[in-house]
Amino acid sequence: MENVEKRIRDIAKELFEKGKIELFIGYEAATLPLKSRPYFIHSRESAAGSADSTSNADGPVDNLVWNSFCSNNLAVFLPKLFEIDARSRRKDPQPKPKIGIVAKGCDLRSITTLIKEKQVPRENIILIGVPCTGMIDKGKVEALFSGDEIISADERDGVLAVNTRKGIKREIKRENVLQECCMECCFPLPPPGSTDFLIEGKAKEPGNGRYDGVKKFESRTPEERWNYFKQEMSKCIRCNACRQACPTCWCKECFADQDDLRWIGVSTELSDTMIFHLIRIFHQAGRCVGCDACYRACPMGVDLKTFTRNIVKDVKELFDYVPDFNLEDTPPLSTFKEGDSEEFITEPE
Numbered sequence: 001m002e003n004v005e006k007r008i009r010d011i012a013k014e015l016f017e018k019g020k021i022e023l024f025i026g027y028e029a030a031t032l033p034l035k036s037r038p039y040f041i042h043s044r045e046s047a048a049g050s051a052d053s054t055s056n057a058d059g060p061v062d063n064l065v066w067n068s069f070c071s072n073n074l075a076v077f078l079p080k081l082f083e084i085d086a087r088s089r090r091k092d093p094q095p096k097p098k099i100g101i102v103a104k105g106c107d108l109r110s111i112t113t114l115i116k117e118k119q120v121p122r123e124n125i126i127l128i129g130v131p132c133t134g135m136i137d138k139g140k141v142e143a144l145f146s147g148d149e150i151i152s153a154d155e156r157d158g159v160l161a162v163n164t165r166k167g168i169k170r171e172i173k174r175e176n177v178l179q180e181c182c183m184e185c186c187f188p189l190p191p192p193g194s195t196d197f198l199i200e201g202k203a204k205e206p207g208n209g210r211y212d213g214v215k216k217f218e219s220r221t222p223e224e225r226w227n228y229f230k231q232e233m234s235k236c237i238r239c240n241a242c243r244q245a246c247p248t249c250w251c252k253e254c255f256a257d258q259d260d261l262r263w264i265g266v267s268t269e270l271s272d273t274m275i276f277h278l279i280r281i282f283h284q285a286g287r288c289v290g291c292d293a294c295y296r297a298c299p300m301g302v303d304l305k306t307f308t309r310n311i312v313k314d315v316k317e318l319f320d321y322v323p324d325f326n327l328e329d330t331p332p333l334s335t336f337k338e339g340d341s342e343e344f345i346t347e348p349e
Helices: 004-019 074-081 107-116 137-142 178-184 212-218 222-231 241-247 270-284 293-297 306-320
Strands: 023-029 036-042 099-103 125-129 148-158 161-166 167-172
Touching: 004 023, 004 099, 004 125, 023 074, 074 099, 107 125, 125 148, 137 148, 148 241, 178 212, 212 306, 222 270, 222 306, 241 293, 241 306, 270 306, 293 306
Parallel strands: 023 099, 099 125
Antiparallel strands: 023 036, 148 161, 161 167
């Protein structure tokens, strides 16, 4: 991973030095263990650093990191950066920014979807594809220490070395604490031609794509599935964290926030909550890449991943479509074929 990290920094410096970008989006180390966070570098800071003697002498680019904690799907920031202010009366719109962005497989698939949906202009972004070995699940690691506070965690050669407040030191195989979405991921390495820079390095083996968790859910009776859905939705506090974290929830005004045609209330009434999630999940048909950003953002632990993966599986089976890296494929909700199955309408379970 160190070689990948160095290459990311070198590319960022090169792009700034040649004036090809105004903004670079990557990751930096967070203040808490087991975390990295999105990091934004503006050209005004320059790759060469600041004259301020208290700043990082090597410049902000050298704060960029790549490790097993870079879970955030960075695609979520792009639509807002290219948004046109509908209230502006300017006849000549502001020029769109030039942006460099680090993209693992799930980020790049989301970016591809955003380009297709005309939310991100391809000519204004420089994609830096990175090989992904899977991201560590912070919750899984913390569960191994029974509430003891983790004060440091260092990963090396496939092993996570953890130190706790009570003095416990333990080494854990990273493969045992990977996020579920990473274990199932079939696209850990962006293919050649899908990015402007493709960094060489080791990626995890692609997942089996069998939707094991979804099939377990589907094996239940309709009544059991419905009760499980209600059980999970009853946890929701309607904070909208799932919506904000999702890179393809880019609507300028969510149906749930409309005033002129009130679809649902904004309360935590179970019926309101269920309708909100049902419609949001269906809006992800042909768009969800299974990055689990919504699930990780939820403060209540609602099992959103089962329901979003269910819609991904349905779209794959009904329309033979999975959002990947191909800019030419048309999403199923944007096209119609006479041979499309209609059984889900005419013969629902």
